[in-house]
Amino acid sequence: MHDAREVVVLRYGHRPGRDDRMTTHVGLTARALGADRVIFPDNAGQSAETVRDITDRFGGPFAVELRDDQKAIVRDFEGVVAHLTMYGERVQDAEGEVREAVGLGGADATGGASTPRDLLVVVGGEKVPWALYERADFNVGVTNQPHSEVAGLAVFLDRLFEGAELDREWENADRRVLPEATGKTVVDAGEDSGDNADSGDNADSGDNADSGDNADSGDNADSRAGTRD
């Protein structure tokens, strides 16, 4: 999100089938909350396809990579590595240091006094090697409770960017949702907007249904009927 640095999210470990939805959510959350790129294990092709599809339709820039060398990516990353884990330092204690380390130490998210550096945010799935804890510049716990790697990533990114990611502008989108108190409005999609807003195909797809809002809107027609129950 920031030209001065690249924020990359690495999904560490993926079990095809079983982890598809979680891995997809990691990627969609990384995109929506200000990361520049997500790296999935090379066996997560279905999730990569879903995140690319959302980027094609809702905009970017956001890159999705499939890589088979996760250990090397972490080991050789030229920048700051933050590993999200329930065993790590409390995010409220570590976030300032992380921001300072990547040059986001200023009062705003446009860059502080320190030099901008790239940040690799590692989100563990299964099989996170102990070496990752040792290599990481920061092991950070968004609470020290077991919950969700998607939730941890979301809170970490929102705090990293201090909310600036919410004001991000999207490029090359073919549709845009208009925020409103009550309604479901998608613009810049012409007569397709109805279908797009419904994202019917998404609701029917294993992965896209994962983005709750698509599943929600996709089932809107049924839902209206449902209200008559």
Add this chain to the structure above:
Amino acid sequence: MHDAREVVVLRYGHRPGRDDRMTTHVGLTARALGADRVIFPDNAGQSAETVRDITDRFGGPFAVELRDDQKAIVRDFEGVVAHLTMYGERVQDAEGEVREAVGLGGADATGGASTPRDLLVVVGGEKVPWALYERADFNVGVTNQPHSEVAGLAVFLDRLFEGAELDREWENADRRVLPEATGKTVVDAGEDSGDNADSGDNADSGDNADSGDNADSGDNADSRAGTRD
């Protein structure tokens, strides 16, 4: 989290099997990030069991309910209803109003000038009826991008409580993770702590593996071996 008011998360809609992991993550995220209670559809028994198991081991208070009357819960809720949806008002614009509406309008999260009111946070899965958009006091979008209901819930709660939820104390826990820069330390579990930290059973269970950290720690032994690959 706040005695003055109850914050309840309602998972609206659940597809057994397909949604188990997402629904479990909604519940674990609600618990970890300051909600007092989560309500699942009555067909989400496996997810409820997992969240209760985590609460038994890592502490509470946190309640998990299975209900079959989701429409009535929303319609009859005596308090403020906030529905998280990508079509809603931008969270950065709405959060202040929501906090004020439930009596969290003060400078801290201990309660502001306004009267404390209960809050129902509705997280859509499939089949969210249009009536929900109309009944909700706030339709809130954590970005207007498709991503993850778990991520949206996490950011919403962190902003609702202004981070105060991260300092929550847990009662009746039989184990506690010690936050540290490098390490995986679980205390108050005696000689079981090793197993507990590994949560081997969790890693093997469809649902608990969902809390990435459990899966991570559960596979720690394998991971160390894995580093020799």
